C-alpha cells in the first residue's frame with residue numbers, strides 16, 4: 541500500500557507525531573485531497589489540547605487546507621480529479637435537517653462536522669473531505685496565499701459583508717493580528733471608512749499599509765471616545781481575544797451600531813444602558829460554509845487582499861505551531877507539504 545505522512549495528536553495535550561499512514565480511500569460522498577498547504581489556526585489548539593468534547597484520538601488537525609482533488613468517492617457529482625480545492629472549519633452538513641432546510645448549514649443539527657476535529661484534517665499529504673464542504677480555489681492565488689483565507693479570511697470577510705455596514709460607513713477593526721490584518725484589508729476594499737485599533741503607536745504604519753483610513757492607539761487613547769469623534773462606528777469587528785479591550789471599544793458604536801465578535805473570549809462586559817439608548821447590538825459570527833469561502837477567495841483575487849504569512853515545511857510542525865501560539869507570527873503560519 542502507498543504511504544503518506546500525517547501529523548497526528550496521539551491524545552489530548554499530547555505532542556505532534558509525524559507518522560506514516562496508508563493513503564486513505566474516499567468514502568461515499570467524499571473526495572480525497574492531495575494537500576499542498578494548510579494554515580495553522582489558533583483553533584487547532586482545541587484539537588491539540590482536547591478542549592472540544594467527543595474528539596477521537598489520534599487526530600490530525602488542520603482546517604485551512606488547499607490542494608488538488610486526487611480521488612473521488614461514490615455519489616459525488618460536482619468534483620473532478622485535478623481541480624484545485626480548499627476546505628475550512630465547516631466540514632460538512634446533512635442537507636435535510638430543519639437548520640439545513642432553512643439554509644443555515646453551519647448550524648446543522650445532525651452532523652455538524654468540523655475539519656481536523658470530527659475527522660482528520662490537513663496536516664498530512666492527503667485528507668478525505670466531504671464533497672459539500674469543499675470550495676473551488678482560483679488559479680490566481682498560490683496555495684500559501686489561499687490557505688489562510690479558508691478560515692481567517694472567510695471569517696473576517698463573511699462577518700463584514702453580513703454586518704449591515706454600507707459603503708462609506710465607519711467600520712472599526714479591533715486588533716491587527718491574524719484576523720485583524722485581513723479584516724482591515726477587507727473593510728477598506730469593501731468601501732467602508734476603515735479604522736484600525738491596536739495597542740501602541742508603532743502599529744500605525746501597518747494599519748495604513750493594510751488600507752486603514754485612520755488609526756487609534758488604544759494604549760494612549762480611549763478607543764470609544766476616539767470612535768465617537770467620527771460619529772461612532774456602524775460596525776466594530778472585534779478580532780482580539782482580550783475581553784477588556786473589547787469592552788473598552790464597545791462604547792464607540794454609532795446609533796444602530798453592531799459589535800461583531802469573532803474573537804473567542806469566554807465573557808465580556810457590556811453596558812446595556814448604552815445598547816438600548818443607541819439601539820445597538822452585540823453579535824457573534826460563525827466563519828462560513830464552502831460557498832462563503834469561494835466568495836472570499838474570488839473577492840481576494842479581485843481586490844488584492846492577501847494574508848501575510850510565515851511558511852514552514854510539514855516537518856517543522858511543532859516549531860510552526862509554537863510560533864503561532866506565541867502570538868508573534870506576522871501574521872498567519874502556513875505548513876507546506878511539498879506536493
Ligand SMILES: [Zn+2]
Nearest residue numbers: 581583691692
Ligand atoms: Zn480557524
Ligand SMILES: [Zn+2]
Nearest residue numbers: 634637640648
Ligand atoms: Zn443538517
